[in-house]
Amino acid sequence: MGPSHAVHKVWVKKAESTATQVVVREDDLVDSVRDVILRKFANSLGRRFDSADITLCLHERKTNKVRMLGPEEPLWDVIQAAYPNGQLVNEALVIGDISHHLVGVKPITASPTTTNQPDSESKITPSASQAARKGGSKRDRAEPAQAVPPPNLSIPLSIPPIRVLIVEDNPINMRLIHTFLSRLNVRREKATTGEEAVQKWREGGYHLILMDIQLPIMNGLEATQEIRRLERINKITKHGIDFGGGNHKLTEEPRDPGDILENPEMHKGQVIIVALTASSLPSDRRRALAAGCNDFLTKPVNLPYLQKKILEWGCMQALIDFDNWANWKNMAIVEEERERVSSEKARAAPKSRKKKKELAPSAD
Numbered sequence: 312m313g314p315s316h317a318v319h320k321v322w323v324k325k326a327e328s329t330a331t332q333v334v335v336r337e338d339d340l341v342d343s344v345r346d347v348i349l350r351k352f353a354n355s356l357g358r359r360f361d362s363a364d365i366t367l368c369l370h371e372r373k374t375n376k377v378r379m380l381g382p383e384e385p386l387w388d389v390i391q392a393a394y395p396n397g398q399l400v401n402e403a404l405v406i407g408d409i410s411h412h413l414v415g416v417k418p419i420t421a422s423p424t425t426t427n428q429p430d431s432e433s434k435i436t437p438s439a440s441q442a443a444r445k446g447g448s449k450r451d452r453a454e455p456a457q458a459v460p461p462p463n464l465s466i467p468l469s470i471p472p473i474r475v476l477i478v479e480d481n482p483i484n485m486r487l488i489h490t491f492l493s494r495l496n497v498r499r500e501k502a503t504t505g506e507e508a509v510q511k512w513r514e515g516g517y518h519l520i521l522m523d524i525q526l527p528i529m530n531g532l533e534a535t536q537e538i539r540r541l542e543r544i545n546k547i548t549k550h551g552i553d554f555g556g557g558n559h560k561l562t563e564e565p566r567d568p569g570d571i572l573e574n575p576e577m578h579k580g581q582v583i584i585v586a587l588t589a590s591s592l593p594s595d596r597r598r599a600l601a602a603g604c605n606d607f608l609t610k611p612v613n614l615p616y617l618q619k620k621i622l623e624w625g626c627m628q629a630l631i632d633f634d635n636w637a638n639w640k641n642m643a644i645v646e647e648e649r650e651r652v653s654s655e656k657a658r659a660a661p662k663s664r665k666k667k668k669e670l671a672p673s674a675d
Contacts, residue, residue, distance in 0.1 A: 505529030515577020
């Protein structure tokens with residue numbers, strides 16, 4: 312039996328606003344309906360958010376509890392289960408954005424690449440989705456101070472040091488991922504366009520790139536293809552730089568002198584590139600992998616799942632070049648100590664000048 316083409320109307324509203332109806336197909340998932348809602352509220356939401364940033368909260372009639380809907384839930388089935396006799400206008404789904412479910416800057420709701428993860432992995436954080444299933448009023452959901460705090464998401468101390476480039480033009484997503492990696496003590500840099508990502512990669516030293524697909528100037532797939540092309544030209548393989556005797560079919564001639572890297576020794580091997588996209592379509596996954604991405608994550612990013620993947624990717628890089636990993640870790644410690652001493656000297660300098668001025672003999 313093919314997919315159902317029956318359509319239905321569902322009440323939705325923004326917080327503190329009047330309800331309106333959107334048309335959904337019987338087999339639509341919440342993830343697809345977010346695009347419909349973004350078009351419906353284009354003037355107020357479209358200027359600030361992507362569809363991946365939108366959340367939908369449902370007030371269940373029987374339990375009188377509020378929960379945030381997951382992106383993979385079939386929306387019409389959920390509506391029928393919650394409102395068997397039909398949804399009333401005062402039971403409209405409440406539209407929010409991901410930042411409303413944060414305490415300061417907390418992880419967001421997410422859906423990993425696969426949809427058969429356990430519940431703790433298929434939703435992002437302990438934010439709204441988990442808290443709502445445990446109960447709570449609408450007021451509780453609206454006040455960030457009442458949100459359930461996240462679990463301890465620290466990466467085990469045995470993980471190798473890793474340097475990550477976050478390529479994302481959405482400031483909310485950038486802030487959330489950047490803050491999350493900061494809590495894990497992961498070294499990280501930012502880029503907001505594909506062109507900037509390629510330029511930063513050329514400098515070397517990155518082990519992982521989290522690459523948004525929808526980027527200005529040069530999109531994520533084009534940036535990935537360019538990085539892979541430059542890796543082939545400079546003979547950067549999965550196991551390091553090939554100085555001869557390797558598989559030369561994997562290399563190609565440079566198009567111009569700028570294709571030759573100035574510091575190839577900074578590239579210890581092919582960088583791991585992970586595509587980030589709001590789409591979960593198999594065709595988009597295939598396009599990302601064909602462009603040269605190693606993996607694929609749907610947005611909003613599942614932060615607990617991302618933590619596990621960082622451990623996995625970091626260990627993969629360590630196996631490739633363990634000695635250099637150890638050296639880089641020692642170098643990082645030395646560099647951090649140097650920066651600390653320099654910072655302390657900078658803070659002490661004004662005090663020293665002030666003290667000398669106070670001790671200087673008076674002209675009188």
